[in-house]
Amino acid sequence: MYKKQLRLGLIIGCILGGSICLSGCGDDAEAIIPQSGYVYSNSKESSGIETIKGQPIKIQKDSVGETMTTPVPTAEPESQENVVKILVSAAGDCSLGNHIEQDYNSSFNQAYDTEGGAEYFLRNVKDIFSADDMTIVNLEGVLTTSNSAAAGRTYNIKGDPSYAKILTEGSVEAVSMANNHRLDFGTEGTKDTEAALNAENILYAYDKNVAIYETQGIQIGYVSVNEVAWGQGTEDLVAEGIDKLKAAGVDLIFVACHWGVERDNYPESYQLQLGKKCIDMGADLVIGHHPHVLQGIEEYKGKLIIHSLGNFCFGANRSPSDMDTMIFQQTFTFIDGELSGDLDAKVIPCSISSVTNRNNFQPTPLAFEGAQRVINRLNTYSEGLGVVISEEGIVQMK
Numbered sequence: 001m002y003k004k005q006l007r008l009g010l011i012i013g014c015i016l017g018g019s020i021c022l023s024g025c026g027d028d029a030e031a032i033i034p035q036s037g038y039v040y041s042n043s044k045e046s047s048g049i050e051t052i053k054g055q056p057i058k059i060q061k062d063s064v065g066e067t068m069t070t071p072v073p074t075a076e077p078e079s080q081e082n083v084v085k086i087l088v089s090a091a092g093d094c095s096l097g098n099h100i101e102q103d104y105n106s107s108f109n110q111a112y113d114t115e116g117g118a119e120y121f122l123r124n125v126k127d128i129f130s131a132d133d134m135t136i137v138n139l140e141g142v143l144t145t146s147n148s149a150a151a152g153r154t155y156n157i158k159g160d161p162s163y164a165k166i167l168t169e170g171s172v173e174a175v176s177m178a179n180n181h182r183l184d185f186g187t188e189g190t191k192d193t194e195a196a197l198n199a200e201n202i203l204y205a206y207d208k209n210v211a212i213y214e215t216q217g218i219q220i221g222y223v224s225v226n227e228v229a230w231g232q233g234t235e236d237l238v239a240e241g242i243d244k245l246k247a248a249g250v251d252l253i254f255v256a257c258h259w260g261v262e263r264d265n266y267p268e269s270y271q272l273q274l275g276k277k278c279i280d281m282g283a284d285l286v287i288g289h290h291p292h293v294l295q296g297i298e299e300y301k302g303k304l305i306i307h308s309l310g311n312f313c314f315g316a317n318r319s320p321s322d323m324d325t326m327i328f329q330q331t332f333t334f335i336d337g338e339l340s341g342d343l344d345a346k347v348i349p350c351s352i353s354s355v356t357n358r359n360n361f362q363p364t365p366l367a368f369e370g371a372q373r374v375i376n377r378l379n380t381y382s383e384g385l386g387v388v389i390s391e392e393g394i395v396q397m398k
Helices: 026-030 108-114 126-130 161-169 186-199 227-247 269-281 368-381
Strands: 009-015 037-041 049-052 055-061 067-071 083-095 134-139 157-159 174-176 203-205 211-215 218-226 252-258 285-289 297-300 303-306 311-314 324-335 345-351 387-389 394-397
Touching: 083 218, 083 285, 134 252, 134 311, 161 186, 174 218, 186 203, 203 211, 203 218, 218 227, 227 252, 227 269, 252 269, 269 285, 269 297, 269 303, 297 387, 324 368, 345 368, 368 387
Parallel strands: 037 211, 083 134, 083 311, 134 174, 174 203, 218 252, 252 285, 285 303
Antiparallel strands: 009 037, 049 055, 055 067, 083 324, 211 218, 297 303, 324 345, 345 394, 387 394
């Protein structure tokens, strides 16, 4: 059985007051830069040990929920190296609600009201997320009761603040918020979203606000930036965020980038440049969103750039033409406190829906032909990016 314990505590107050306007500010020209920003920390602690007839057993779940048991030693020799393995899951765009032009029938809101509430949406992937040490998704839209939709936007996406519980019910610990829908209901929508996430102990980061998550004694810091709005000014935000995390002494650094062209399965040229720059600045993993479809995985200096995870639990579109998605997982191994350079990553092919005729907002792992289709697509999109994905979903360097 996995026992999870979350705690949310203030770590440091390190975000400068004021506001900034960099090249390509776009929608985030109104970005909230608090006078006293914070870095937060919480943790997911999983003992992973169950006693069966007196034998310690490590419980693991595969991508279709089958349980596998593997005996683990009851003790280790004192001379053995101290090894800590951290399994991280990342999934794509989650819009927990409707866009305001949608009617109620067959909507995300109706599904919440009629299908069992918060537990319904991530039910089919909860076993996967519960078995890892940290799960992060992109929160595309706000959680607010405000009706003051920002003008000039094609879609304004929101859900009730109570929908934050969907994340905790699905064993999601962290979200990225730097995207082109964070200000769909102005600064009030952002503040309401922060309050809803705080109430559920969900970490969030956007722009100058960075976050730290702790598990098994390892601190994972992450930065979330919106290149769609900030353009090349994004580099300054990434550099500043990574510097803050390094100063806080974190062990792993992730950068979540909102970038690329919607519905395009291949990264644009600056996207390719920025991903590498994030790693040069100190990122251990780069996680991409915004195209709403899958893009390839790239290897650079032994680290990975996930160019687009696609949609995941996406309430803003009831009938998308492309429902393929994935969960990306990477295991980071620390030996005597030092990060190993070994690459241990895989993808779990999924659909954004548990039915094929529409989006029912319930992401579900795929099997057989469906899984192979997603892997084949990822290999096509990753051609020339330095990786190949096996039939089992293992990400390997070429």
